[in-house]
Amino acid sequence: MDKKELINSGKVKSVYNSTDDDKVIIEFRDDMTAGDGARKEVMANKGAYNAIISAKIFKVLEENGVETQFIELLEPNVMLAKKLEMIPIEVIVRNIATGSLVRKYPIADGTRLEPPIVQMDFKDDDYHDPMLNDSLIKALGIATQEEIEILTEKALKINEVLVKFFADAGIILVDFKVEFGKDMGGNILLGDEISPDGCRLWDSETLDMLDKELFRKGKDSEVMDAYVEVYNRIIPDSEKVI
């Protein structure tokens, strides 16, 4: 499968058309960004760690009935995926209150959220990803009511599967962001990536952070060790390619 023209260059990934019309090639770069891209550093092998972690998680989700765009890894940091028309919504699921939730609302940091909160943000850096509600989503023409319900249901299913998957690796899934898109037949599939870039992951024993929050807090020298720790815990030795 060969790469054709670049169709989207995001903050950390580049998406290319492929020789097959309904497939894209996604290159996970070594860039790490924070603050809507205001701060950017290059971290060796970060793209490969995230691509391999995402591929593993997408496979686990597929085994549990969640359809994703993932097809296969072509190289450690290059993924072949079904082509989707992405929906510009960041669907966030929260199991424990922290981050922007406790900055914006009177909920104590660390509060367990039962049931989990499902939040939808408008994916647009120029507007700083503002939070949406159903009427806003419909007014913006981003999704229908039926699609909002599908996104919510899929996000909760992903949460249920991944809470258990990470718990088995000694990790608490605090919260995460996912993105969805439509395939050529109009089906809504999980797209983008699920990696320590878009999840809060805490060690179950020590509650140490194992995700991009370290970079957001300026602990640049610790962040890759955390990504490698997640990789080592969830990727069996037989599947390790770096």
Ligand code: 5GP
């Ligand atoms: P918060 O809204 O508390 O900052 O983030 C909630 C969760 O969603 C965290 O796991 C965070 O990593 C993820 N998240 C929210 N917005 C973004 C974003 O624009 N990019 C990435 N990579 N993750 C995000």
